Amino acid sequence: MTTPLAEVLDGQHAADLRRAARALLGQPLLLARGRYADEFRLVRRHASELREWFDRNTGWALQVDAEAARLRKVPGVLTDPTHPARDATRGATPFTRRRYVLLCLALAALERGETQIALGRLADQIVLDAADPRLTEAGISFAMERRDERLDLAAVVRLLLALGVLRRVAGEEEAYVSGAGDALYDVERRILAGLLATRRGPSTVRADNLDDRLAELVEETALDSDELRFRAMRRALTRRLLDDPVVYYDELTDAELSYLTRQRGFLTARISQLTGLVAEVRAEGIAMVDPDDDLTDVRMPEQGTHGHVTLLLAEHLAAAEGPVTLDALALRVRELAAEHGGFWSKSAREPGMETELVEQAVSRLTALGLASRTSQGIVARPALARYAVGETVIREPGSAPVPSQRKAAP
Structure with missing residues (x-):
């Protein structure tokens, strides 16, 4: 039985729209020339639909002309320092x-x-x-x-x-x-x-401290009705679901948590339909998981020495009771070097390198919402539980299955 042409065309349109949306989410500034020229042409072809979707669901404006496509993304959390600008060639060094x-x-x-x-x-x-x-x-x-x-x-x-x-x-x-x-x-x-992504010019901001200045740069019009307040919450939550690796319930206000509880299915379904992200809902929060693994600037697990060290420290933190100091993590890296050093780069095995290895691992874990820095040390977040290793149970042939000891992710 042949598929009707209309269904084929509709399917192709949906696939192209998804590719265009994902391209914008991964690269909010696409140029008509260079590496992302094909993605730019796709975005330009679907600019009207994309503009309407992003405006309605996130409040992000999309500007497209003959030279570039610019999605003016406003982060869900303005004070998140875990995704800095980086040097384009020199080891991706974070900006100071x-x-x-x-x-x-x-x-x-x-x-x-x-x-x-x-x-x-x-x-x-x-x-x-x-x-x-x-x-x-x-x-x-x-x-x-x-x-x-x-x-x-x-x-x-x-x-x-x-x-x-x-x-x-x-x-x-x-x-x-x-x-x-x-x-x-x-x-x-x-x-x-088109580079500046704010709702008002910086020269018009009057706040004194940094946090208030950032909030004033992107604040919306006066929310003087329930409809406007609900729209603002919908946009803010959608921005976080799209941008943040994990949205934890304990990081939301009471109003946001109440709205998300009621509208969770609606919000995640709209995101999934456009982007192909899949909602993973657990007791502590929601993560929009990317089956294609290309909508992130930080990956885990990752190949290489740093990726291996990060994975081993994640397992260590997931099993820890309470905060773990950086010194304790450095000691753990020295122990791991004795066991796994043969698979690591030569420079990583040099004395004193454990401090740098720990810092890079912790930076990656915090950027992914898997851990957080506190005054007492590094604390595992619920999503890190997926990297915990449970007890190994040896069963006799024919015995009943034993429930898994692996902790659940959020």
Whole structure:
């Protein structure tokens, strides 16, 4: 029996729409050229449906033109520090506070500048802007005379190149860092103009502390009716379900938990229909699991020494009673090196490397919602239970099955 053409076309349309949505969730800024050109064309073809879905369910605006598609994502948790910007080439090093300040100063200078700029000229403008008394009072200053400062600026430029804000015309960043040369860039002004994902301009924010300033940047219009308040909750919860590895019930307000309890099936079904994510609902929370495993910037388990160490420490933390200090984890890594070191890289077996291995493992576990940092140490979160190893029970042939000792994930 042949399938009607209409059903085939509907199925193809749904599959293409899903691919486009997943592309935007993985790369909220897609360029018409380069690595994601095919995904951009798919998003542009389905822009109307995607724009309506994201606006209704998340409050994220989608802007699509001939050069780029920009999904203006607002994170569900504004103060989450576990997914920093990273250097595009040098070991994916997380951005420091100074690099974030440099990024903001560079964007401001590019916005005021011409359509082409040399790296040295950009550095000079940043030095001038950094002389602002408000920055010096905060302990921020740049002279671009030290190599570490030039390395920080080069990392910022590499990020802007990866985002498509800059396009290299000549030269290399390494030449500028070493003082042996310069680099020249075209400035893609339309992409630069769409980079900021806020609901209001930063210059209009009046709050004093960082948390309040972040909240003011993205706050919605006055919620003066039940309908608007419910819409805001629906959007906030959908953002978290899409972005966060796990949404724990104990992290929600009473109103959010009540709404999620009533609307859980509706919210997860709409996400699943568009993205293909599958809801895993347990006693402590909800995780939208990706069967294709490509909608994440942090994976576990992962190949290599760091991935193996992280998996072994996850097992250790899952079995622990209460917080475990970083020193105790470092001691555990030294013990594990004696057992598994033959499978690890040579550098990981060197004395003193356990501290770095622990830090990378803990960063990965916290980014995935599997553990949290406290003043007492590292605490396992419920989702980490899937990595706990239960007791091995040897049964006689023909005996009844024994219930599994493996703990349940949330």
